[in-house]
Amino acid sequence: MRRRALLALAAPATALGQPARAPAQAPPDPGAIQRVEAYFNAMTTFRARFLQIAQNGGSAEGTAMIWRPGRMRFEYDAPEPTLLIAADGQFFHWDRELRQPTTVPVGSTPLGVLLRQPLSLRGDVTVAGTERSGGLLRMAVFRTAAPNEGRITLILEENPMQLRQWEVLDAQGRTTRVTLTQIETGVRFDPFLFAFNDPRFREELDRAR
DSSP, X not given: OHHHHHHTTTSOOOOOSSOOOOOOOBOOOXXXXXXXXXXXXXXXXXXXXXXXXXXXXXXXXXXXEEETTTEEEEEEOTTOOEEEEEETTEEEEEETTTTEEEEEEGGGSGGGGGGXXXXXXXXXXXXXXXXXXXXXXXXXXXXXXXXXXXXXXXXXXXXXXXXXXXEEEXXXXXXXXXXXXXXXXXXXXXXXXXXXXXXXXXXXXXXXX
């Protein structure tokens, strides 16, 4: 169950013949879509603490790093043994206890939408709806060609605009929520943090055993 909840962030959902369903939202607001596109397209680097809660109540914490375009790293706090990295068009999942890697294409994951450059919420990406409440904007998004795959709902503060949370709904109807705190932007990252194909990365994993 722990690994399933973690992979809900990165792995593509298995289509079951029924589309993943999110709570009803108002029709998409074109102005809000443009603002969200502009926000992400102006973003280069982003770092925050995260709290991840699965539908079964399981939780984990850690540090999230995004380096647009194309790169992301989730470092989970101990005792959770998981590391998630997106780079070079792949999402890499490493379980330090099992010493078992898993990779999937970034483009087949809900989170892959956030790593596009430029980010365009139209065409091959569909905005299912938008909703405003308490100064927050909720926007549900899925890949147009694969509505059964799952969707991601972005939750952003509107003034000033800032990503605060997202929810991933998989094809089996399970929701994983990630809440962000201690947000920093414009951070300088060492490229090595995202280089899971670099032999030094394996050496670092070996030392972390």
